[in-house]
Amino acid sequence: MTATLPPGTRTGGPRGWPLLGNLPAFARDPLAFFESLRDDYGDWVPWSLGPRRGILLSRPEHTGELLGAVESTFKPMELGWALHQLLGNGVVVSTGDDWRRKRALVQPAVRPRQVASYAATMVECADALAGSWREGARIDVHQEMARLTQRIAVRTLFGSDAAGREAPISAAMATAQRELGAEFRGLTLFLPSWVRTPGRRRMREAVAVLDEEIEYVIREHEAASSAGAERDDLLGRLLAARDEHGGPLSRKEVRDESITLYIGGHETTSTTLTWAWQLLSGAPEARARLTQELDRVLGGRLPTHEDYARLPWTRQVVKEALRIYPPVWLISAVAAQGASIGGRAVPAGTAVWTSPWSMHRDERWFPDPEAFRPERWDADAPRRAPDHAWFPFGGGPRACLGARFALVEAVLVLAVLGQRFHLDSGTERAGVFPGLTLQPRTPVPATLVAA
Known part of the structure; x- marks a missing residue:
């Protein structure tokens, strides 16, 4: 039972170990902690x-x-060597004037109008996957969703296809996820950058694979541009972007933003879809309502971007999956001079944390929080969660730039695949692994059943 306390109430915290603090308890299971x-x-x-x-x-x-005070009285927190290796100094981790410049350059590439232009690619890739499936076959849902969103991400971001390169990219991202999670929950988080460990070696090798892939597609893109071919993709917009002084993103900056957008368009959405399918498998009434909506709105045709707004139940399924399994499970910032929360001063240098996982599973805001209930988000629902109780993409000035892309992609993929198949994975849910995003700890096997 969650304690009900007045806003801003301070209570005692858990006792910690000398030097380690609460790291041992956090490392065992950060979500439960x-x-x-x-x-x-x-x-x-x-x-x-x-x-x-x-x-x-x-x-x-x-x-x-x-969330609203980050970049004013709170600053993004440095979360370790491994994250820096993966993201470089991209818009997610940069600060101050550097962050403002990069955000201004990257944001136009993911505005609603641009996302709408990628919808056809999302639908085309999902339809191709559905065409390769056969009734009665057994699949690993997470693996299938990862391959699909990877192909969508590579085509929309780089204007090319991932055919033949899926395996090394997927293996590299899986390694990066594991090493990020291991570092964040262990003592290596506090080691100097020059210290070499087996985990850091594996992380370097994984990042080298991703760097090689991005460099390959950048060169491919530049060659096409030199030949006069116009490519309407995210990479083209990053390469063409200019700041207020007419300056472009450097090649390293293009790499960093490409990785950031790739993770947002691939890792986040693949896990969201995996959890959504598993939750639907254990909720036949919700799945039946999804089928009814898809039949009524689409009538057997493929969806378009315009259908995103016409599929409220499908959107609610995605929103509820994001509530129960938020891809980003932890957000942190460091207090600067003059910081306060709830009228209470926060000493400069204090790390302030908030957890979408914990907040989304608080019965004060979401009754019976473990239950999968997309109807929570009905427009006429009798009880609505308060503002900032649901924040899978963060919020404030540093909210995830790719949130719209991820939501549209998840809804359209559910619509395409859901018209043709049920993914029956039973009622038992997979365990979770908190890496860079909230991943299934094990494969998610399912049987394909004709819808």
């Missing part, structure tokens, strides 16, 4: 990740304040 902080200590809980002192916030209004 945050839920226990919320349930056992309240809405404003002091704790420590190793020597780093921090506070966990568990009220929506406090989370809203934090």
Whole structure:
């Protein structure tokens, strides 16, 4: 039972070990750890990740304040060597004027009008996958969704196809996920960058594969442009972008933003779709309502971008999957001078954390939080969650730039595949692994059943 406390109430936090703080408990199961902080200590809980002192916030209004104040009285937190290796100094991790410049250059590439132009590619790739499936076959849902969203990401981002290169890219991303999760939950988070460990070696090798792939498609893109071919893709827009002084993104910056957009368009959506299919498998009434909506709106035809707005139940399925299994499970920032939350001063240098996983599973905001209920999001639902209780893409000025892309992609893929197949994976849910995104811990086998 979640404790009900007045906003801003401070309670005692968990006792920690010398030097390690609460790292051992966090490392064992970070998701359960945050839920226990919320349930056992309240809405404003002091704790420590190793020597780093921090506070966990568990009220929506406090989370809203934090997200809105990043880049003013709070600053993004440095989350380790491995994340820096993967993302470089892209828009997700850059700060200050550098962040503002990059955001201004990247944002036009993922505005709603541009996302609409990618919808046909999303549908085409999903339809091709459905055409390769056969009734009664057994598939690994996560693997299939990863291959699909990878192909969509490569085609929309780079204007090419991933055919023949899926395996090394997927293996590299899987390694990066594991090593990010391991570093964040272990002592290597605090080691200097020059220290070499087996995990860091594996991370370097994985990033080298991704760098090689991105360099390949950049050269391919440049060759096509030199030959006079126009390519309407995200990479082309990044290469053509100019800041207020007429300056372009450097090649390293293009690499960093490409990786960021690739992860947003591939990793985030593949896991969201995997969880959505598994949740639907255990909820026959919700699945039947999905079938009815797809039959009524689409009548057997393929969806278009315009259908995104005409499929409210499909959107609610995605939204509820994002509530139960938010891809980004932890958000943090560091207090600067003059920072405050809920009218309470936060000392400069304090790490402030908020967890979509914990907030989304708080019964105060979402009754029976473990239950999959897309009807929570009905327009006429009698009880609506407060603002900032649902924030799978963050919020405020640093909200995920690819959120619209991910939502449109997930809805259109569900619509294409859901018209033709049920993915029967039973009622038991897979365990979760908190890496860069919230991944299934094991394969998710399912039987394809004709819809």
